Amino acid sequence: MSASPIQPEQSRVPRPEAERLRAGIAGLVDATIRPPAVGVDRAALLEAVAQPREARLRRPTLSLGAVVAIFRRDSWTCRYCGVRTIAPPVLRFLSEIYPKEFPYHPNWKSGEIHDSWLVLSTSVDHVVPGARGGEWTSPENLVAACWACNSAKADLLLEEIGWRLLSEEDVRSDWDGLTSSADELWRRAGSPEIFTTWRRVLKVAGLAGTPAGVLG
Template sequence: MEENDKSHIIAEICQAVLGGELERAAVVLRYTYPFTRPTVAGRKYTESEALRIFIRDGFVDRYSGQRLVFSPVLRLLSRLLPEEFPFHPNWKMDACHIAYWELSPTLDHVVPVTLGGADNATNWVCTSMLRNSVKANWTLEALGWHLVPPGDLHQWDGLLQWFVTYVEEHQELAQEPYFRRWHRAARSAWQQAL
């Protein structure tokens, strides 16, 4: 029997229920496999905070080691090549290139907030949107996952510098709120990282 196997507890509770011993079943459950209501903290971070974590982690998915691409790069490609690289504002799978799910970095709470994890940089890691969706509110142990080392920003920067350079060379992009916001955040975060 695995160390984390809780099925034997449920089996014991079922035996107590079968024997008409609901109070014993309740006691077993209460002391060996209790329901614990987590304190739910709010989840919020700014674009700059997210970018600092992406840079800290070297634009690497900390659950798989896969290299990730700064999301505004993908959005820029969708703007330039809308038929070949479509984007949907709600990320609809049938209307959005799969690269958005596979390669876009996002923050994940290593210990889910719903299980009492902190909502701050000590508990945030960079992961893909796809893995973030799969992980949801599960622990790494429950999924059989582990953290991999962060990437080396000098070997892979998620095309962050490419984005900054491209926007600076194409100033019309800086007029669009999305690109302007991320360009400003990227320049600031990169300077702080150096």
């Protein structure tokens, strides 16, 4: 998958785990930069924050193909606010073509990146956040969301913020997130080696606009 942050919550560690790590690392920093206090065992502190490889990133990851299937099901439309979103590769290729007018910033630096990324970029959201017990990969718990709603909702439950989920029928339309233009935009951008997984997934899904091999 590309480096595009289409799944912001994917990088989030459950809060209790984050708090445990924070406390452990704070203790380790203290023991590292100050004269060791009596009874402080740095090795024990290190062991407390060490993690076996299999314990890392326990949350199941979603393939981009599965994510795009969710976007298609929801007609690339935010299931929270109903805005029609734009597929990340389309925004990215536009930025390649119009770097001044349509700037992109790899860290999504506000003021440096075009506002459309922060407002309209298609993302996938867990309706019940995984950190709150929601299913990580079940399509019933996954929805297309505009970036604005996704970041505003964070790890909250709908009832906690008074939001309502639009049904699949509510959002069904022929909107495709402009994916039918993705391949042509990529070509006009000079065929950059970016978003390659996205381009492959869109092509396999028949969404990229140009059937494989026709314009090659």
